Amino acid sequence: MNVSADQVRAATRGAAAVITEDTVPPLRLDESPGGRRPGPGQRTWPAWVAPLAAAAAIIVVAGGGVTASSLLAKSRTPRPSVSGALTRGASAGSHTGVPPYYVAVANSSLTVVRATWTGATLARITARTPVVGVAGAADGRTFVLDEQRSIMGGSVTWVGQPAFYLLRLTASGTEESLTRLAVPAIPNGTVVSGLALSPDGSKLAVDVNSDSWPTARFMEIMTYTLATGAFRSWTTSGVTNADAPFGFTGSGVDGAQSISWTADSRTLAFGVQNASYVGVRLLDTAAGGTDLIADSRLAVIERNFRNLGRSLRNAAPPYYFVSCITDAMISMDGSAIVCGYSTSVGNTTTMGFAQYSTGTGKMNHVVGLVHFEGKAPIGISLYWVNSTGKIAIGTSETTGGGRVGVINGDTFTPLPGITGFEAIAW
């Protein structure tokens, strides 16, 4: 007996018709899916969702227990501010170590250099091939730009080979030189989902993924020594890259699967998601090996699919998000990993950046807390952290929009002149 496509079509559509418009549940953006009531005797929880009953008040962070409320208390939480208002505090002068310039990809053909504290445009770089990513060294004057064409559609298709350019700025922030890097060619159509220039500007790390998500099966991190052209590669399979194929902002520190270096240009932190967990791993690029997983160490677990109690997400109350997969950076001294953080209690949302110890995987504290009325825990982005991970540059968004600023302790100092951008780096 043959089964035709029409029979399959009719059967599946008939089955789907059981679900009608009036029975679709409302969207719940303000709480975990695990917080929904299970149907009588029929709830099947997805692997990453913790049933509410299992969520204790104690939030277990990578093996160590801390309560969210104690975290907030330790960080000397200011009183919630008025709706949408950002906490202002330290003056620009107190943020020692913040780089003086940043590079922002304004649109596909224009990249600009601006002064961090004034927003003044110091250089304009036009390109025929769209710049999609940027990464900076610690001197604040050395950057790498990533160029690649893409086609927008239902998803984003990357075409051609990515090309990398070294941008050097003068002491006053104007363009000194822009040179194409002589690195080995990366295959056509490769998705560059992470880009990081080592703090001393000597090495470039590139994170690429083959296949398209959600079936991505291959991930590779390559490092290039700029002076010699020396090249190393680490690969793994069975990982997924949740963002890159769909055109989420470029690469570099704001890219999908952020990668970042320690000051010694040796350890590389990278986000990874596989069937078991979402987390941040540390790769010693000076050691031997070519296996991205076997030769690296898992430092922070954001979500543990096999042991939900060890996940950072979906614990309640209060419910909070940690977004290490898209926004994680290692401090230059290698002691901490900083990830986006948000929590919602009642009608007040608190957003900031959680710092984890690379030694224990436990959360040390939360910095840059911003409070506002309403529930919209979204859009945390991290662009730069200092040597200890205690001062950062990032975006804290509210229901009314977002601001890029310097985060120091509990203060958030907005930076002027940062308009819409596709990628940005300090």
Add this chain to the structure above:
Amino acid sequence: MEIVTAQAPAREVTALYEANALSLIRFAYVILGDRPAAEDVVQEAFLGLYQRWSKLRDTASAPGYLRASVLNGCRMVLRSSARRDDRIARIASELPWESAEATALLSEEYRHLLRGIQALPPRQREALVLRYYLDLSEEETARSMGVRRGTVKSATSRALAALGQRMQEYS
């Protein structure tokens, strides 16, 4: 100058949900055969989009992202469930097409066919649902699954053959 990042993403994502939730829940339901799980997968997909909204380069890519996200969520549910209790085999032999609504809407023949679809290996099932339930082309199906077009052809061909065998035994 104004800061331009996300603008009222909750409103945008809610509008997308209103426009797409029904079709996505149905899509997940056809793959999983489990409505609560299908709803959770879709909820998680929208939550993921909401969290990443500020990084979305082109909002036109959101529906594609959501479909792929739902497909990936379904895979994870099946993988996780299969590890726990061989749920795929269980689904194939009993629920989910026996509810009052399904019985009213579907003939016994179709319900048997659906049980057969649930019993297919995941790749064959995905190919079949994408090709014939969503009416995607072979190329679009290949792109969604992250496989070559030839793989889609062979997966759908084998799936139809397996279903034919099953229906023969049934009759």
